[in-house]
Amino acid sequence: MTASAGPAGGETPGELPRAGGHRGSEGLILVVDDDADVTTLVAMNLRFEGFEVVVANEARSGLAAIERHRPDLVLLDVMMPRVDGFELCRQLRASPLTAALPIIMLTAKDLSADRIQGLTAGADDYIVKPFDLSELVARVRSTLRRNREMRDVSPLTGLPGNTRILDAIAERIAARRDHGWEYAVCYIDLDNFKTVNDVYGFYRGDQMLTAAAGALHTSTIGVAGPPPFLGHIGGDDFLVVCTPDQITPITDRAIRLFDQSSRVLYDPDDLARGYFEVLDRQGRLRRHGLLTLSIGVALSTQRRFTDHREVVAAASEMKAVAKRTEGSMVAVDRRRDPEPGRGRSARERAAIEPVAEPDSV
Known part of the structure; x- marks a missing residue:
């Protein structure tokens, strides 16, 4: 499912931990x-x-x-x-x-x-x-x-980590400023990942992360146009930097491939039910959904980002919006920068609405 516009509120984390560098010097x-x-x-x-x-x-x-x-x-x-x-x-x-x-x-x-x-x-x-x-x-x-x-490489997925992620975003910001080349940043999160670790253990959780990384890798290398960048922020969070017209083919295919590859990692009873049954601390049986992908997207066509923190914050906000909907969801930030001296309109501040299901690839 895809959505657009902006979130109604919530936290706006914009900083990823960066590795390397000694006291801000060359080393x-x-x-x-x-x-x-x-x-x-x-x-x-x-x-x-x-x-x-x-x-x-x-x-x-x-x-x-x-x-x-x-x-x-x-x-x-x-x-x-x-x-x-x-x-x-x-x-x-x-x-x-x-x-x-x-x-x-x-x-x-x-x-x-x-x-x-x-x-x-x-x-x-x-x-x-x-x-x-x-x-x-x-x-x-x-x-x-x-x-x-x-x-700065994940030992589990082999994907670049935060230093190279931030460098990739900075390069796209500079290319947009100097050449007008538009870009998109997609922040990907695995829904219900903690439940997998709780129910199946960390080894199965690592297998789920590897399956997600594989789905994203296949989706990014198979898309037409300039090569996208794929990184592993850490835990169950990933990030893709691509062109705006690559968003739909990458995210649609990643969702489909992850759904296919993760099926073999569930116990048959859980897969047949379509959810986990977990006892909470009070001994009550709770239902938790199977793993899906929540994806938040920030667009340079809408906003004039000048710093990687702004881009990450916008994509992270949209990821939080995507997580409000059950199942895999892509939420795209359609807000525009307000004109000087003018705040955002009520429509721009409004909560998002889903607009489309992911296409089959």
């Missing part, structure tokens, strides 16, 4: 090298590029700096007194607290055996002295980007 880099000339030159250039930098001259002080500052990446010299870079790298990889810490090794030896040893010890990259400083900065940025993207 904090720890340079561990016993050559003071190298550390001074590297630190100066990294700071010029917007990074924060901490310096250590040997392994012990390097470990202390990691514990104190929690850097985003370590530039680690191989040839150091007492404990060399290979051994320190192995120690960092062996600790749960630093096992995923990005490490780029620096060495004066341009030998394949040394590169292999460094990578085997767990380094993410390897650069030979003397190095071009612009290349070093590029490698630092590339390694940080890969690390953040890997951390």
Whole structure:
């Protein structure tokens, strides 16, 4: 079912948690090298590029700096007194607290055996002295980007997380501002998901999430036009960024595919009834519907969003509207920005009405 207009009230959450980034800078880099000339030159250039930098001259002080500052990446010299870079790298990889810490090794030896040893010890990259400083900065940025993207992926669904979701929205806002390219943001929520976890357990709940992710993925890759973006906000919430004319084909197909793929995950009695029977805390038998999709949509054709928080808030409002109706529902925000000095009309503030059932795909 599809609906349009605006909600009558309710919360308007507009912020998703963002991963990565250290103190709002490009990142904090720890340079561990016993050559003071190298550390001074590297630190100066990294700071010029917007990074924060901490310096250590040997392994012990390097470990202390990691514990104190929690850097985003370590530039680690191989040839150091007492404990060399290979051994320190192995120690960092062996600790749960630093096992995923990005490490780029620096060495004066341009030998394949040394590169292999460094990578085997767990380094993410390897650069030979003397190095071009612009290349070093590029490698630092590339390694940080890969690390953040890997951390910002749902281990269950394999979909991008909140950092990349917010980046995708920001890119669409900029493209709308600079080129006039319209976009839509669809906020998807699984109705009655908590009931599945309560009745069947978390493993079955994870299977339901995977089924929803699969339905959304198939729907987005199969649609005509520019490739949509699909992300997993967390829990039972997903988000799609697409063009306005892709909304209906994506949401209709996702609803149909999820209904098909989720059927095999219900117990036969629950599927036959079409609802769950659950005892509440007072011992009374309650009915809860099977899983459906509530989808809220924000449109750039209606509103001139300038920030990702505004878009997410509008889509989240419409998701709440969609959840008022039983079954799968798509609620599209048709409100327009009011003219300066003019509030919204009563019609614009009115509650929505369903206008159409999802089409078969």
